[in-house]
Amino acid sequence: MVSERGQVHTLEAIVAGLLLMSSIVFALQMTAVTPLSASTSSQHIENQQEASAAGVLATAARNDSLRETVLYWNSTESRFHGATVNGFYTRKLPTELGRRLQQTFGDRGIAYNVYVTYYKSGRPQRKPILYRGEPTDNAVSAGKxxxxxxxxxxxxxxxTRGPRVNNSNFYADKNGEGPVFDVVRVEVVVWRI
Known part of the structure; x- marks a missing residue:
């Protein structure tokens, strides 16, 4: 009787060990660590990209190239000068802001889109100025x-200076009375390729 109990306990221990080992193997197969997995290093890179985009926008605001980009509008064709028939650029932005973005992100495997948010008929609208594709889940943004x-x-x-902005020749509308025509927000969305 004692020998049968010992065999049963031994068999139980082996089965329990196999069960434990197979559950560990199963758990390891279910979780894979990839280069795009969330980690502190990828979060740090995203923070750096966001800070770089904010820095480019701050510099562009100081030297007035942000305003230049917003006003580089072809009122006859209702799109930015030299943009595609969709109304936005797909390769490069031909303003000083575009040159700074290219210097900062262009050769580093980082893609970016540039949008302008404005009001039309009292409702916020978002228009791409430069569109290079759909951002990934790890995209970050900065705006000014x-x-x-x-x-x-x-x-x-x-x-050179063209006509004054008005509701018929510009993508944005005048909001209310007073000296301000509109307040627009330029946003740069950045992500790793």
Whole structure:
């Protein structure tokens, strides 16, 4: 009787060990660590990308190239100068902001889109200025506002001053009374390729 109990306990221990080992193997197969898995290092990279985008926008706001980009509008064709028939750029942005974004992100395997948010008929609208594709889940963004006054002029293709902004020749509408035509927000969305 004692020998039968010992065999049963031994068999029980072996089965329990196999069960434990197979559950560990199963759990390890279910979780895979990939280069795109969330980690502190990837979070750090995303924080750096967000700070870089914010820095480019702050510099562009200081040297007025952010306003230049917003006003680089072809009122005759209702799109940005030289943009595709969809109304936005797909390769590069031909303003100083575009050159700075290319210097910062262009050769580093980082893609970016540039959007402008404005009001049309009292409702917020978001228009791409530069669109390079759908951002991934690890995309980050930074934004900066630009105040457009009533006397602000659109820019011709050669960057000379054109007509004053108004509801019929610009993508945004005048909001209310007063000296401000509209307040728009330029947003840069950045992600690793």
């Amino acid at each position: 506002t630009v105040v457009i006054a009533n006397e602000t002029r659109l820019l011709h293709e050669n960057m």
